[in-house]
Amino acid sequence: MVGQRAVPPAIGPRHAAGGRYRLRYRGDFRGGRYIFSDLKEVLAKASPARSGDDLAGLSADSEAQRVVARAVLADVPLTRFLEEPLIPYEVDEVTRLICDSHDGAAFAPLAHLTVGGLRDWLLDGATDEAMLSAAAPGLTPEMVAAVSKLMRNQDLIAVARKTRVVTSFRNTIGLAGRLSTRLQPNHPSDDPQGIAAAIFDGLLYGVGDAVIGINPATDNVPGALALLHMLDELRELYAIPTQSCVLTHVTNSLELMRRGAPVDLVFQSIAGSEAANRGFGVDLSLLAEARDAALAQERGTVGQNVMYFETGQGAALSADAHHGLDQQTMEARAYGVARAFSPLLVNTVVGFIGPEYLYDGKQIIRAGLEDHFCGKLLGVPMGCDICYTNHAEADQDDMDNLMVLLGVAGCNFLICVPGSDDVMLSYQSLSYHDALYLRGTLGLRAAPEFEVWLEKMGVLDGDGSIRALADPARLTRLIEHRGPLA
């Protein structure tokens, strides 16, 4: 497959580690020899360059070593990942989840493959959507992270494009030819009128079918309660076939449900290790408890996917909970957590964390494509917050590039804020206009139930495009109908 002599598993001295044998990995490539002490190191050094791996001291020492690490990785059998957990089973509940839920029957058709062989199988024209869906439970996050490191951006797009993960609550998200959006109407002081105004603006652009989701400025139960009631009244009043969410901590959502608040989706930030999740104040049992509580609300009309997760490369390292793994492999493990809870929505907040993890537009774009690919391959309904902060080497042009690439890759949903400017979290994401552009340019449509509603409200034309402006009289009524909007 590659013109190298890579000598993986069955060679090298053995070291007892965590009760298991560790193998050395050696690569000879055009006269240079490189030794990698374990699978973790091969994965980290095979990763495309990014500042977070530099910060963690895990990156390849040279560009040549990076390529040799890829050659070595290509010849690692997939079964190796089942035999050598990168974070020991004994110390980490995410590893236990990944191992215990691994579907041997789904893995069987791929069990003979190496990582490089998996790449070829994924890209093979004969491998179709049904085969990819069937394989998902047999793939572990580490296998998926590994194969992504052998794939160029176009490969990540090509494979993600033929993978679909469809979920539903009050509408259906992730169908072919569709692109949903989260309407993010954040306000620096959680003012209900200001939030309602931003929602109103977004709905006129056809935004909000994935979720209308607020990051509260003040994260507490009374504040979230007020916002949830406002969102729910608005949704009920106009019979909008979408779901709402206040992105508060999972323990707050549990308390809100106990108080009878209209909680559609339970949100939580998650990461790829038990220790990193502890940094977010959660564990798997707490997430399961919250999911059970949300299911008991029986608020979904089309389906019952009730969880919403956000992730992002670098989260585990920033909590010093990465166990020496590269940040992209840790991120894939977060999707291993997510898929255990059948979420409606999962998105990577790809450029939010800052330049010490993803330095510039190139690194943000690469990470966005990796995250989407890995999530989809694992069966996670993957979306993206295409974004950047003001201290990163990135701007709107980089975001334009990534949104088109993810649009082509069949991303489930993207986050949109008014004018790209989140005035509460102080970072830049996509705008409502960007959603319009992307749907128009790539011929993508909103979730079917939401699209019908947009037509009924006069926002959409008969041919599916957004009207220059819907009937002003109707809009005025919409605004003046109720308190928060008046």
Added chain:
Amino acid sequence: MKRTPDDPSGPTTADLWDRLRCTTPARIGLGRVGHALPLGEVLDFQLAHARARDAVHGVLDRDALGQALAPLPIVMVESAAADRAIYLRRPDLGRQLSPASARMLAELAPQDDPWDVLFVLGDGLSPGAVETRGPALVKAAIGELAGLSIGPVILAHQARVALGDPVGEALRARICVMIVGERPGLSVADSLGIYLTLAPRSGRRDSERNCISNIHDAGGLSCEEAARKLGWLVREALRRGLSGVGLKEEASLASPTVADLPPSSRPTP
């Protein structure tokens, strides 16, 4: 720049957007050209981003800062991040002193009574914010701390919040007050934050600090308001012997004026 709504034809619609815009600083009702933003809005956004970028990459003029602080004594230190590019990639280095600065501070440490309060002015992610209102903030804060001993003002290059820990530790201060330029946003590029740490030493966690953020003159806290909050926090931290989450929880009962910590739905970048 004036923002025009989708359709300027009806006064109803225009009035409506004017009214809605009063409710939020968010960029709503921008109108569009095809699928794109009107050019005025594009340039407005680009200017805000450009100002934020310029703010991040500015250089702290410590000589001017020293003059503005006069007659207060000043000491200049460097973090272990040699330049801006390293600083942005290596937050760990921005939290450590350069070897030369560490040696110099060790010689400056008071032999007898330690200072109650040590101010550190760090460039952070907005050096301009420190130049603009750092001296006024320090002087207003000292005015709130009558009766306490104050060390020389430390001016720190390529500094992260936690650089105050080794500085305070080297000078054996009882409290370190780190004043640092906050990450610029599109609406405000020159905002300051204050981080108070009792018994500073390397390895302190963020949960052991109290934060007063958003100190700027575009609708944020004024230097005087921030100084009053800080004065209260310093005295309470000394009296109760703690800073951070514990003090915040007690303080929120005792005084509603104490700033909340940042929201927790996403990790802080």
